[in-house]
Amino acid sequence: MCGIGGFLAKHAPLAQGEGLLARMTGALHHRGPDASGTSLIRGRDIAQIGLAHTRLSIVGLEDGAQPMVHGETFGEDDRLTISFNGEIFNFVELRAEMEARGRRFRTGSDTEVLLQLYDEMGLDCLEKLNGDFAFALWDAREQRLVLARDRMGVRPLYHTLHDGVFAFASEVKALFALPGFAPQPDPIALDQIFTLWAPIAPRTPFAGVSELPPGHCLVVDAQGMREHAYWQLSFPDHADAARDADPARVAEGVACLLTDATRIRLRADVPVGAYLSGGFDSSLTSALAAREVPDLHTFSVTFDSPEHDESAEQQAMVAALGTRHASVNCGEREIAQAFAEMLAHAERPVIRTAPTPLFLLSRLVRDKGFKVVLTGEGADEVFAGYDIFKEAGLRRFCARQPGSRLRPQLFRRLYPYLPGLQKQSPEYLAAFFGAGADDPADPLFSHGPRLRGTAAAKLFFSGDLRARIGDYDAREEMAASLPGDFARWHPLHQAQYLETRFLLPGYILSSQGDRMAMAHGVEGRFPFLDHRVVEQAASIPPGLKLKGLREKHILREAFGDLLPHDIAQRTKQPYRAPDSAAFAGAHAQELRDAALSPDALAATGLFNSGAVAKLAAKVARGGVSGFRDNAAFIGVLSTQIWHARFIGEAGMRNQAAA
Amino acid sequence: MADTIETALRSFITENFLFGDDSRTIAGTDSLIQNELMDSTGILELVAYLEDHFGISVADEDIVPDNLDSIDRITAYVAR
Structure with a gap:
């Protein structure tokens, strides 16, 4: 487990390539405090490739140093060089299979197994891997850089194109090593976070920075960039x-x-x-x-x-x-x-x-x-452990008998840990869960109340941010990205997919x-x-x-x-932590004042300062209890702190530009 | 009478559920729940407000959307 970074400069080598890689490893030190390494490679069709690595030594402690080369004794045009983050858990079996085919290994690491498997199979090797990984591999034979990420998205990988240089890293902070790199917040990503809790990959909160989606592979060569999915989550048709x-x-x-x-x-x-x-x-x-x-x-x-x-x-x-x-x-x-x-x-x-x-x-x-x-x-x-799956099932159950006073009472059994719900009448329970109003044929039906409840926090967006978001709808984008056979799946499977x-x-x-x-x-x-x-x-x-x-x-x-x-037999208790309540009282006053003062809000321009001031005052008095107001407060506070850290006057953006 | 109730209600809703953001216009018939103005905590805050401000007592069985889910409905309920 480690941190990776690097770049590809197509037309001319970078004057400061080594320095750039050194700054990247510096930014990723926490991911790999045990060792670090870099490689600068001259290509034939590509002017220069840089690979950086910070290592957390877990497998192959003595001989797993990276970036690792396969074909050291070959000519430069035949080598494979990799910067690899993560683990291939089935490397023992893969190695035994390859040894049976006559392959020999220099090290005991899973990294070398991956390199040699790629040497044999090319991009098809991804389907053989059982692991959590993100890697960048320079294939000198094909003159291409291959980036890939594990199926579920355990390990991260971000990339950007900046001044004609393609750069990538495990964390966005390493991309700030690029001279002059100064991304702005992406308003659409903010809309997505304030609706779905997260941006929709490949979008990130930094405009111009993309995430390689889980289960995807990106090839960069002299012709350009091509991305494809090597794995996708799928479910059987409802009837099956x-x-x-x-x-x-x-x-x-x-x-x-x-x-x-x-x-x-x-x-x-x-x-x-x-x-x-x-x-x-x-x-x-x-x-x-x-x-x-x-x-x-x-x-x-x-x-x-x-x-x-x-x-x-x-x-x-x-x-x-x-x-x-x-x-x-x-x-x-x-x-x-x-x-x-x-x-x-x-x-x-x-x-x-x-x-x-x-x-x-x-x-x-x-x-x-x-x-x-x-x-x-x-x-x-x-x-299928989350309450939202049961909630969706209950909402469908209620929708079949609108006006039932009995059915909505089940929502109370679902959320024994939410005292506010226990006191509600069946009519209100039905209304809160959209049990009559939501269309069961809507592909996002299962997540309707959560998406609505979170999106309500956009109330605090400034007029300027709203104008930049325009009539964009995160729910529409989510619905539009669903697989073609999604509509044929069982409702529980649809909810699990989301x-x-x-x-x-x-x-x-x-x-x-x-x-x-x-x-x-x-x-x-x-x-x-x-x-x-x-x-x-x-x-x-x-x-x-x-x-x-x-x-x-x-x-x-x-x-x-x-x-x-x-x-x-224990019923699931969702993992939660105190939200706005953590920021009530005197111990958090300095933090609230610094992040949410009129000046700080004016500096980002992202939120309505009058409304935020009232929300912050309510929190200071003891926290807010509703879902929307908690989401709003934590969302606004975290956006302000994130902005100050990465974007604002003293943020990484200006350090990089300096 | 109804006008006074409605004015007070609008001011409560704007202040409490919209945190003073008066750029949104709320029609008298707009559902407070469907328009994300109120959640399960909000309804309890609304009942407390009606009792404190208008000196009425809201029975448990009256806490239903038919009585309280729009400004028009609340106004009619309080005036009743």
């Missing part, structure tokens, strides 16, 4: 999906594959720990890991606020598994204090504080001497995942996001995943015996 399947056999298949997915994710030359939140998913990954790893170390966040805290469940699992556990407590003060630093790593506005505790958690992991952790992330997308394709890479794996873990040089590994598990789960009948209101039913069937009964 509902077919009878033997639940016991399905559960057995799930158990078998997830066990293997966990096993190969324990491959490392350093100790692997595990996150343990107290919920079902991380309890399961920890339990599976504990079978393989004696003396497993687990890590968790605890909260001051009882509504967020799960320490009792964490302790129950620690006792059941006998792990060596460490936790970090996260109160409102800690969230406020770490918020700006969290944003420096997330590199984008967020509408929730939830990344911050994970930022603090990875620091704990690092302090305890660990570089790798397993997590339960992905189970809710892949096996979560897995948009929110998972756009928010969960980036803002809460990779960027928070790598802030402290920690690599997260996700057994539930093994593409074999994802593909198998997609083929499981919807009723075995969400059975009535029982989420992740088939997983509980498959692994119930492995966990204490209470944990195995």
Whole structure:
């Protein structure tokens, strides 16, 4: 796990190529504190290629240095040079297959396996990889630069074209090493964040900077740039999906594959720990890991606020598994204090504080001497654990009998942790969830209330920002990008697709995942996001995943015996952290004043300062309780801090320009 | 009477749910929920306001969209 960066200068070598690469490795030091390396290569059709790498040593500690070359003894025009971030978990099997074909390896690293597999198969090698990766490979034979990213979007990769130079990096901050690079905020990306919680790839919050979408490959050569998807998430047609399947056999298949997915994710030359939140998913990954790893170390966040805290469940699992556990407590003060630093790593506005505790958690992991952790992330997308799936089902159930006073009462059972909802009349419950008004044929039906509730926070956008966004509609773009057969899928599968394709890479794996873990040089590994598990789960009948209101039913069937009964049967508690409440009171006054003063708001010009002042005053008095106002406050605050860090007068933009 | 109620209501809604942003025009018949003016917390704030400001008592069974989901409906409900 590492940081990568580099550039391709088509017409003439850069005068300061080495300096540029050095600045890139400097910006990515946190991702790879163990070593760094750079390569400057003269091409035949391309004037110059630069590759940079910062290394977090996990596999092949002694001989895995990068950028790595295959064909050192060949002529310069035959070499393959790679800068690789991530892990190929099935490198052991791939290597054995290749050795059987007569290939010999110089190192014990997965990087060399990837290089040699590319040497054999070219771009088709991507389909053989089981891993979380982002890499840049200069293929001197074909005179092309190949960028690729893992299927689910675990590892990041950004690129830009600046002054005729194509540049790429694991994080946008490394692109600021380009002389004169000074991107503006992208107003459409802000609209997307304030609707969907994340930009729609390839768009990023920085105008002119793109993200290579998950499961995609980008080839850059003298002819130009060509991008294609080598993998796409898909589901069977509704009629096929509902077919009878033997639940016991399905559960057995799930158990078998997830066990293997966990096993190969324990491959490392350093100790692997595990996150343990107290919920079902991380309890399961920890339990599976504990079978393989004696003396497993687990890590968790605890909260001051009882509504967020799960320490009792964490302790129950620690006792059941006998792990060596460490936790970090996260109160409102800690969230406020770490918020700006969290944003420096997330590199984008967020509408929730939830990344911050994970930022603090990875620091704990690092302090305890660990570089790798397993997590339960992905189970809710892949096996249908989120409340939004149940909510969508209930909304369809209500829509079939408009005016029913009984059916909407079920919404209360869905959200026992939201006190505001418990007091509502059935009529209001139905209205809030659009249970009569939303069209069940709308492809975004499942996410209607969330998208509406978040988009309402755009109330705080300035007139100027609204004018620049014009009549653009993020929901329309999302709907337009859906696969052709989407309409034929079961409604649960449609909802799962929206979560897995948009929110998972756009928010969960980036803002809460990779960027928070790598802030402290920690690599997260996700057994539930093994593409074999994802593909198998997609083929499981919807009723075995969400059975009535029982989420992740088939997983509980498959692994119930492995966990204490209470944990195995526990209803999901969504991972949340105190939002606006963290910024109420005196401890956050300085931060509020700096980010939300009339001058600071005028400097970005993105928000209506009168309305923000009233919102901030309400927060200062004790926080706001509604979904929209919390999303708005965190969204405005984070955008302001993000802007100051990267764009504004003292931001990276002007440092780069200087 | 109805005019006074409506004026007070509009001012409450603008101040409380729109944070003073008066650039949006709200028709008397506009659904407060469908137009994202109010969520599940907002409705409780609205009821508290009606009770405090107009000195009425809102029974639980009256807290339904038919009575409270637009400025016209709230005005009629309070005037009743």
